[in-house]
Amino acid sequence: MLGFVARRLALLVPILLGLSVLLFLWVRALPGGPAEALLGERATPEAVARVKKLYGLDRPWYEQYLTWVGNVFRGDLGVSSRTQHPVVEELLRTFPATVELALVAMVFAVGAGVPLGYLAARRHGTWIDHVSVAGSLFGITIPVFFLGYMLKFVFAEKLGLLPTDGRQDPLLDAGHPTGFYVLDGLVTGNMEAFGDALAHLVLPGVALGTIPLAIVVRITRASVLDVLHEDYVRTAEAKGLAPATIRGRHVLRNALLPVVTVVGLQVGLLLGGAVLTETVFAFPGFGKFMADSIVARDYAVLQGFILFTAVIFVLVNLLVDVAYGLIDPRVRVT
Amino acid sequence: MRRDGMPLRRTAAVVAGLALAISAAACGGGDDPEPGATGTGAEGSTLIFASSADPAILDPAFHSDGESSRVTNQIFETLVATEEGGTGVAPGLAESWEVSEDATTYTFKLRQGVKFHDGEALDAAAVCANFDRWYNFTGLAQSDSVSYYWVTVFRGFAKNESDTLGKSLYGGCTAKDAGTVELKLTEPSAVVLSALTLSSFGIASPKALKDYKADEVSGTAESPQFTGTFGTEHPVGTGPFKFGGWTRGDRLELVRNDDYWGEKAKLSKIIFRPIEKAADRAQALRAGSVHAFDYADPADLESLKSSGAQVLERAPFNMGYLGFSQKTEIMKNQKIRQAIAHAINRENVVKTKYGAGAKVANAFMPDSLWSYTEDFTTYDYNVDKAKQLIAESGVPSPTLEFCYPSGVSRAYMVDPAGNFQLMKADLEAAGFKVTPKTSPWSPDYLNTTQAGDCPLFLLGWNGDFGDPDNFLGTFFQSFSSQWSFRNEEIFKALGDAEKEPDQAKREALYKQANALIADFVPGVPYAQSPSFSAAAKNVQGWVPSPVLNDKLASISLN
Numbered sequence: 001m002l003g004f005v006a007r008r009l010a011l012l013v014p015i016l017l018g019l020s021v022l023l024f025l026w027v028r029a030l031p032g033g034p035a036e037a038l039l040g041e042r043a044t045p046e047a048v049a050r051v052k053k054l055y056g057l058d059r060p061w062y063e064q065y066l067t068w069v070g071n072v073f074r075g076d077l078g079v080s081s082r083t084q085h086p087v088v089e090e091l092l093r094t095f096p097a098t099v100e101l102a103l104v105a106m107v108f109a110v111g112a113g114v115p116l117g118y119l120a121a122r123r124h125g126t127w128i129d130h131v132s133v134a135g136s137l138f139g140i141t142i143p144v145f146f147l148g149y150m151l152k153f154v155f156a157e158k159l160g161l162l163p164t165d166g167r168q169d170p171l172l173d174a175g176h177p178t179g180f181y182v183l184d185g186l187v188t189g190n191m192e193a194f195g196d197a198l199a200h201l202v203l204p205g206v207a208l209g210t211i212p213l214a215i216v217v218r219i220t221r222a223s224v225l226d227v228l229h230e231d232y233v234r235t236a237e238a239k240g241l242a243p244a245t246i247r248g249r250h251v252l253r254n255a256l257l258p259v260v261t262v263v264g265l266q267v268g269l270l271l272g273g274a275v276l277t278e279t280v281f282a283f284p285g286f287g288k289f290m291a292d293s294i295v296a297r298d299y300a301v302l303q304g305f306i307l308f309t310a311v312i313f314v315l316v317n318l319l320v321d322v323a324y325g326l327i328d329p330r331v332r333v334t
Numbered sequence: 335m336r337r338d339g340m341p342l343r344r345t346a347a348v349v350a351g352l353a354l355a356i357s358a359a360a361c362g363g364g365d366d367p368e369p370g371a372t373g374t375g376a377e378g379s380t381l382i383f384a385s386s387a388d389p390a391i392l393d394p395a396f397h398s399d400g401e402s403s404r405v406t407n408q409i410f411e412t413l414v415a416t417e418e419g420g421t422g423v424a425p426g427l428a429e430s431w432e433v434s435e436d437a438t439t440y441t442f443k444l445r446q447g448v449k450f451h452d453g454e455a456l457d458a459a460a461v462c463a464n465f466d467r468w469y470n471f472t473g474l475a476q477s478d479s480v481s482y483y484w485v486t487v488f489r490g491f492a493k494n495e496s497d498t499l500g501k502s503l504y505g506g507c508t509a510k511d512a513g514t515v516e517l518k519l520t521e522p523s524a525v526v527l528s529a530l531t532l533s534s535f536g537i538a539s540p541k542a543l544k545d546y547k548a549d550e551v552s553g554t555a556e557s558p559q560f561t562g563t564f565g566t567e568h569p570v571g572t573g574p575f576k577f578g579g580w581t582r583g584d585r586l587e588l589v590r591n592d593d594y595w596g597e598k599a600k601l602s603k604i605i606f607r608p609i610e611k612a613a614d615r616a617q618a619l620r621a622g623s624v625h626a627f628d629y630a631d632p633a634d635l636e637s638l639k640s641s642g643a644q645v646l647e648r649a650p651f652n653m654g655y656l657g658f659s660q661k662t663e664i665m666k667n668q669k670i671r672q673a674i675a676h677a678i679n680r681e682n683v684v685k686t687k688y689g690a691g692a693k694v695a696n697a698f699m700p701d702s703l704w705s706y707t708e709d710f711t712t713y714d715y716n717v718d719k720a721k722q723l724i725a726e727s728g729v730p731s732p733t734l735e736f737c738y739p740s741g742v743s744r745a746y747m748v749d750p751a752g753n754f755q756l757m758k759a760d761l762e763a764a765g766f767k768v769t770p771k772t773s774p775w776s777p778d779y780l781n782t783t784q785a786g787d788c789p790l791f792l793l794g795w796n797g798d799f800g801d802p803d804n805f806l807g808t809f810f811q812s813f814s815s816q817w818s819f820r821n822e823e824i825f826k827a828l829g830d831a832e833k834e835p836d837q838a839k840r841e842a843l844y845k846q847a848n849a850l851i852a853d854f855v856p857g858v859p860y861a862q863s864p865s866f867s868a869a870a871k872n873v874q875g876w877v878p879s880p881v882l883n884d885k886l887a888s889i890s891l892n
Binding site: 083084085093094149152153156157160163164165166167168170171279280281282284288289295 | 380382566581582583584585605607608609610611613614617618620621622623641774
């Protein structure tokens with residue numbers, strides 16, 4: 001297993017190098033540039049030239065690239081032209097917010113999706129199955145901004161149960177040693193802050209988790225249906241094994257493999273930022289920050305954030321592969 | 335099928351568990367202090383204000399956006415202020431002032447006993463230190479994006495680093511005594527007084543500017559760093575609120591200045607929370623998460639009112655126009671320009687696309703500004719006349735490229751695509767062919783229109799201060815690529831008006847300029863619109879300023 005992990009980690013190097021060149025060229029292919037974006041409504045050619053020189057944007061791209069890569073190896077991702085803060089600082093500020101949000105979304109998606117999908121398969125053809133299938137279709141098709149708006153309308157405006165926006169009640173005095181607000185509440189022993197941070201995650205988490213939920217329901221349902229018709233299940237039943245053992249050890253364990261793959265991909269996607277959800281809930285996360293940086297043509301942030309997203313994506317997929325091995329010993333052998 | 339019973343129960347247990355977890359979290363939210371509940375009296379109350387974005391920077395000299403000035407307006411004060419709720423000039427840090435007959439010397443008498451938040455005294459030397467700082471900006475600080483209003487009003491610096499900058503209007507600042515400031519101009523300007531009400535001319539503590547390295551830019555060309563923290567962590571002025579902290583994307587706090595020279599703020603704290611979309615801000619207000627917000631969508635006004643919130647109207651101080659770039663041959667043809675002006679049903683655009691209080695604009699300035707009289711040619715909606723003018727223009731089947739922006743909404747242009755659709759239909763009815771071209775507002779759209787590459791374009795202007803020069807002078811006082819025309823008569827009238835110290839003569843010059851502009855048809859002004867703000871019912875004393883110079887110190891929560 002260790003060798004497998006090491007090989008996968010080694011693969012990261014060429015992937016990231018290739019990606020860094022691609023994304024470096026890509027952000028520069030965006031029409032307009034940081035100078036124009038920075039100057040906005042008042043970009044005269046002279047002002048643009050001045051800003052370009054200041055930011056080194058008048059140098060050839062390969063020179064800029066080598067300087068950048070050199071800095072990245074020293075842990076310096078540059079300075080945001082929009083906020084004038086180091087990119088690393090911006091990452092450390094916005095990423096924990098998105099991690100919390102993605103985790104809640106996935107807990108919701110997996111926690112509700114696997115049981116629902118399983119139930120739909122076991123009750124194949126009944127109304128439960130039909131409702132699950134139709135419901136998941138609805139979950140995939142409903143636009144996030146609309147769902148977000150409706151969730152806020154019901155749970156915040158009408159019922160007054162949950163907050164509409166942000167990560168924390170502005171009037172709450174809470175320390176943030178880790179940047180993960182839920183964890184911070186626990187670490188500092190401030191249970192009010194803990195509950196508040198959790199409450200701020202519920203609506204955006206549900207809004208963000210709805211599409212993954214729908215996918216998990218459908219994959220689980222299809223996968224369980226397949227496994228239920230396998231010979232080994234019939235054999236287990238014939239030899240009189242307890243139903244709980246059959247369901248746990250034979251059906252669910254085998255059916256979960258494709259679900260784990262999908263969940264891994266979804267987590268990767270969610271960690272890459274959930275621009276719409278973060279915008280609708282004014283949630284100061286990674287995706288919103290990156291989207292604002294695209295508008296501002298903030299090269300340093302785009303490069304740094306995309307590179308970081310790639311690393312996260314690769315690592316999450318590695319974790320998925322490891323989980324595969326734990327669920328299915330055959331994977332470890334191959 | 336009995337064996338299916340177990341999973342059902344177990345699944346139900348899992349779902350119930352999840353629901354419990356969510357409601358447990360929800361109970362945490364239920365404990366949230368309602369913003370409305372925090373205003374328990376004049377003392378110790380906190381206002382939560384939903385802004386549409388983070389400020390760019392809190393150094394007034396370096397910003398030109400509304401969200402920054404909303405905050406710096408509370409921290410800093412200017413020599414002269416804007417009348418509450420109006421556009422006229424009122425005393426600020428200066429109690430009184432005199433302007434010399436040739437409009438080149440302004441003498442300000444300062445208030446006594448005013449202190450900056452860092453305890454330093456405000457005196458004439460401190461005021462002059464600010465003017466000298468602005469005048470001596472170098473490098474990036476000279477770029478229009480950084481010191482926009484200095485460049486707009488005072489045109490240039492001690493040592494200009496670009497040919498686009500002009501000879502500075504600033505001729506020096508002298509501290510005659512501790513309480514008297516003498517400001518000299520290099521040529522007569524009657525506009526400077528009202529321009530000094532701009533938040534960008536907020537007076538900062540010279541000590542804090544130095545201590546927190548306000549002007550320092552270091553690092554390499556590849557990654558420059560504004561190492562100074564004046565504009566991000568230590569903005570120090572004389573205003574009724576002091577800076578209390580800022581986490582970008584999350585919150586910015588101001589706390590009451592208990593040593594303020596005038597009437598102290600009723601609120602103890604203001605928290606600004608950036609919520610980008612107007613609909614989300616409205617929802618946050620209705621749910622009680624915030625007390626007040628600006629730039630309400632007219633579509634939300636009814637639901638806000640029915641939820642018990644107050645809707646406040648900000649008087650129109652803007653105008654939307656259909657601009658023409660005369661870079662292309664067809665737009666140089668005056669008959670074509672007149673035909674377009676007659677073809678557009680402006681009444682219909684305003685009625686269909688704008689909210690309550692909006693009206694048709696006939697000139698390139700709001701009708702509330704002094705010197706406005708409708709003594710000029712107007713272009714009524716008249717399709718036959720438009721067709722006739724096209725026939726007279728000598729351009730067979732004229733085709734117009736028409737640009738409009740996406741991803742933007744302004745008080746003067748709430749729905750650019752909607753305005754475009756209506757105008758396109760009007761133009762086609764008159765016999766024009768229209769080629770649409772759309773691009774994102776910033777930087778793409780602004781760049782294209784700025785360069786004069788759009789023959790027809792939708793734009794507008796939000797006024798900064800109460801002077802016709804801020805509208806007419808901005809658009810037409812000299813050649814700009816955006817309009818791409820040279821009309822010396824118009825340029826001269828506006829140039830003379832800017833320099834004329836006699837108010838009656840100035841007024842006559844602006845009337846003349848408006849008449850010349852209307853005859854020349856450089857574009858079609860079509861809308862002036864109020865903007866709306868909303869506040870919870872317990873918010874009192876908020877007077878929206880037409881020029882966005884809101885003083886939040888007058889707000890209390892009941």
